[in-house]
Amino acid sequence: MIQNLRHKTCSTLNLNHVSNIIGIINHYLHHKTFTTNFSSSSLTQYISQTNSLIASLVRRGDPVSAWILFHSLRRARADVDAYTFTSVLRACTLLHISQLGTQVHAQMVKTGADSGTVAKTSLVDMYSKCGSLDEAVKVFDEMGLRDVVAWNALLSCFLRCDLPVEAVGVLRAMGRENVELSEFTLCSALKSCASLKALELGRQVHGLVVCMGRDMVVLSTALIDFYSSVGCVDDALKVFCSLKGWKDDMMYNSLVSGCVRNRRYGEAFRVMGLVRPNAVALTSALVGCSENLDLWAGKQMHSVAVRQGFTRETQLCNALLDMYAKCGKVSLAQSLFDGICEKDVISWTCMIDAYGRNGRGREAVLLFQEMRKEGGKVLPNSVTFLSVLSACGHSGLVEEGKKCFKLLREKYGLEPDPEHYACYIDILGRAGNIEGVWTAYHNMVEQGTRPTAGIWVALLNACSLNHDVERGELAAKHLLQLEPNKSSYIVLVSNFYAAIGRWDRVDELRSVMRTKGLVKEAGNSWINVLGLNQHARSLSV
């Protein structure tokens, strides 16, 4: 029977099979015998077979069934071992529910299955992937014997939480403890260098990569990504060209994305011409076009996407629609939006934002209503609310903004972020409701949200508009305390003092700017329409 089930695991295992298995397990536990002629099965054999069953469920991407199976095993007080737990932890990771992981952790402690290095490493991995950084670090600290894998898990833990400085700290600690580095370590090291824009450190890691001489496709991809992030596209190209032999899609994608982000369109198109461009390459390339407000390059990407038949890929369409929106082409964005068969939360949010950022707040609010009417098929998230709120702010839609801020918490159970409060304060300030502004601020503080620079900016703007001198000075003081060297903030504070007629302060701040060597950044509203000086001819896909 078990053999039979194992066979099914590899072919057509689904929930029905799992409940079937659970039935068999319960039967076995009650009668200590299997229903069929599988009489000689010992308990250990049984455990190892359930383990491989759970493991293959996880491998097949069915963590729910894996969890149900595990849960019924525990309920039946069946024996499990450390191997069972590592598989189940992976299931928890896939489900992204840390409470389940914590439950498993507790059971591991109870059965003593948590002591080994492998077990602890999978705990570190689970906690970090479920977003509990503190727990992950705690488990790592408790670890007696730490191998490279354990250190690497900790490293990716910090990288996942976007803490590259801490990641470099881990690398240094590995050096101190004389841990032998693996190719995984170098990969993470390159990621840290990329986000820290640490060119020199990255070059040193490049040297280590060459010495290691293994897994060159993965490490070359990481190198390309690193060099592109620090603006050295030529080095990225060198890495790409010097790798002989087989290159995979990810490597091409990384290079295309790197070239476009650095406005090296000619090279990007040439690389895309080497292989049939895939949807991911085009998606990341489009982000570069949006970042550079390059409508010309974006349109080229669009035509490639159409020719390759990628018009049903939601992610790609989202990137296209966003590119058009950022370049001010709202109607193009709209027709793209209308054509997306399976709109996700990002499609809706991008389109709402497209209206909002182009001064069409009324349409943004209407689209948000339409989204909500769709019967909860796609739920708005905190970014959606931010887009609606900022649209209301830009178009002076006070009542709509208030309604939206209420909905956020009351209908959708979301906690407003500082950014939401900043938009809300902005809306109230523009409407002349200065007392409402400060009530919102106090509510925020009461909720335990610490004011960010963005909050002080919003408060300061509201005070400037409403001539709230005293509290405005307070906001100004806090803002400069938090960000003393940002010229745009100093200009903002200086504008506030100008608005209330304190010219002495204005002069003071001007000299502060001078002594700190800060200059007012110039605004820019150019978009590239014609693609002058670009290599349009190289697009021969």
Add this chain to the structure above:
DNA sequence: CTAGGGTTAG
């Protein structure tokens, strides 16, 4: 049976 590279919204 634990760790790694490219992928859309603020």
